[in-house]
Amino acid sequence: MADLQKRLTALPPTLRTMKTDYASLRSQVRNFSDFYGAAITDAKKQISAAMREMSEANKDLLEKYRKEVALRRKYHEQLVELKGNIRVLCRVKPVLKEDQHEEGQSVVVTTDPNNESALSVLKGQGRSHNFELDRVFHPQATQEEVFQEIEPLVTSCIDGYHVCIFAYGQTGSGKTYTMEGSTENPGINQRALKHLFSEIEDRKDMWIYTVTVSSVEIYNEVLRDLLSKDGEKLDIKINPDGTGQLHVPGLRLIEVKKSSNHYFWKTWEFGESYRNFATMNQHSSRSHALLMITVLGTDLASGAKTTGKLNLVDLAGSERVWKSGAEGERLKEAQNINRSLLALGDVIQALRGKEKHIPFRNSRLTYLLQDSLGKGNKTAMVVQVSALESNVGETMCSLKFAERVCKVELGPAARKIQRGGGSHQWTQQTHSQPNTSTSNNNNKQPPLPSQPVSQPISLSISQSV
Numbered sequence: 001m002a003d004l005q006k007r008l009t010a011l012p013p014t015l016r017t018m019k020t021d022y023a024s025l026r027s028q029v030r031n032f033s034d035f036y037g038a039a040i041t042d043a044k045k046q047i048s049a050a051m052r053e054m055s056e057a058n059k060d061l062l063e064k065y066r067k068e069v070a071l072r073r074k075y076h077e078q079l080v081e082l083k084g085n086i087r088v089l090c091r092v093k094p095v096l097k098e099d100q101h102e103e104g105q106s107v108v109v110t111t112d113p114n115n116e117s118a119l120s121v122l123k124g125q126g127r128s129h130n131f132e133l134d135r136v137f138h139p140q141a142t143q144e145e146v147f148q149e150i151e152p153l154v155t156s157c158i159d160g161y162h163v164c165i166f167a168y169g170q171t172g173s174g175k176t177y178t179m180e181g182s183t184e185n186p187g188i189n190q191r192a193l194k195h196l197f198s199e200i201e202d203r204k205d206m207w208i209y210t211v212t213v214s215s216v217e218i219y220n221e222v223l224r225d226l227l228s229k230d231g232e233k234l235d236i237k238i239n240p241d242g243t244g245q246l247h248v249p250g251l252r253l254i255e256v257k258k259s260s261n262h263y264f265w266k267t268w269e270f271g272e273s274y275r276n277f278a279t280m281n282q283h284s285s286r287s288h289a290l291l292m293i294t295v296l297g298t299d300l301a302s303g304a305k306t307t308g309k310l311n312l313v314d315l316a317g318s319e320r321v322w323k324s325g326a327e328g329e330r331l332k333e334a335q336n337i338n339r340s341l342l343a344l345g346d347v348i349q350a351l352r353g354k355e356k357h358i359p360f361r362n363s364r365l366t367y368l369l370q371d372s373l374g375k376g377n378k379t380a381m382v383v384q385v386s387a388l389e390s391n392v393g394e395t396m397c398s399l400k401f402a403e404r405v406c407k408v409e410l411g412p413a414a415r416k417i418q419r420g421g422g423s424h425q426w427t428q429q430t431h432s433q434p435n436t437s438t439s440n441n442n443n444k445q446p447p448l449p450s451q452p453v454s455q456p457i458s459l460s461i462s463q464s465v
């Protein structure tokens, strides 16, 4: 009992110590949670500040990258202008429902939103091939955006340069869409004519111009007039005038004129027959369609004359013959398509190698393009590609061809101008000369191609473009 009493007496101090310890522990826990909370808030602040800093740095880097790309593009443009490189644009076709023959096909072509010249093709097993061209249009690019890139070339045709713009790519990749377009959404051909007339209007106080168009189709190495009702067969000949230039006897030329401040297509004549042949003919994807525009200018002050040419070409599909599995007539057809495309490739190769002999005569196509595709002229190629995995082989072939074309140097462009004042000497003026002035032009050059023998048919276009 005494022992118990003794222990009970010792209890309060122990309890007091325990109470104190407990209070101290509680306060420590509270302090720790306050400290922990504050540490977390602090850490969060630091992390967000660091993230802000990083995103600022990223923005800064992206901005620098964009500036670098733009600067590189500018210098590249200047170099292209100096060397007269063929400009190569690539347009990626959007994936349409009708193209998805197999379910869930993946897209293997990607563009870079920060670099308008880059394109990448995924070739399987994570390997990708990067291409650098003059300009790459993503699948959502509009007809207007594509034309804006081409516009300076079209303008230079009024200044007296010979220009060739052609669309290349496998069947169904969008060549006709880009060149021809639709009535609601016209392509390069119609936009080019519209642009020519608006430029001509701006210069009407200083220059007068005559614009003529002709159009041919090359199918199975046979040349047909797309503006004649029955698609008359034509031949390419050397002009009998002794200039050594080409001419196509019987080719129908239509003079296009403005009508009460609006420029129109005369549906029954030019527009109708051209579109019928170009878009509805049985073999449009296996034939090459050419729209050839000639712009003759006269300087009202000096009497100087310029001859500009604009050849707009919608090539046949570039599929490889051995892949088409064709036999008989179709094989002959495929070989002929291939022949002119191969001939085009050979011409490109020879131009690239700066060879003395350029084999223009190996096909009707290259023969006809001779005076706009060769040295001193301006050329652009729009290479059309599909983004789908099933077409990756053809896409790679087209892009590799595009890379080769990029390297072709046609030399500084020469302006075809005949000085006024009674002189009949044709002279050529390089691109660095002012566009509308003919003064100081002492650079005498060989005679220019003479104008086609046939008289142009006068035409007022009657459907708004």
Ligand SMILES: Nc1ncnc2c1ncn2[C@@H]1O[C@H](COP(=O)(O)OP(=O)(O)OP(=O)(O)O)[C@@H](O)[C@H]1O
Residues within 6 Å of the ligand: 092, 093, 094, 096, 139, 169, 170, 171, 172, 173, 174, 175, 176, 177, 178, 284, 285, 286, 315, 316, 317, 384
């Ligand atoms: N950028 C685009 N936007 C929308 N539709 C397009 C585009 N490009 C092509 N198409 C559509 O894809 C289809 C095939 O295009 P198109 O006829 O122009 O190909 P192509 O390369 O000319 O073929 P072919 O070699 O057979 O002549 C058409 O229905 C066309 O309207």
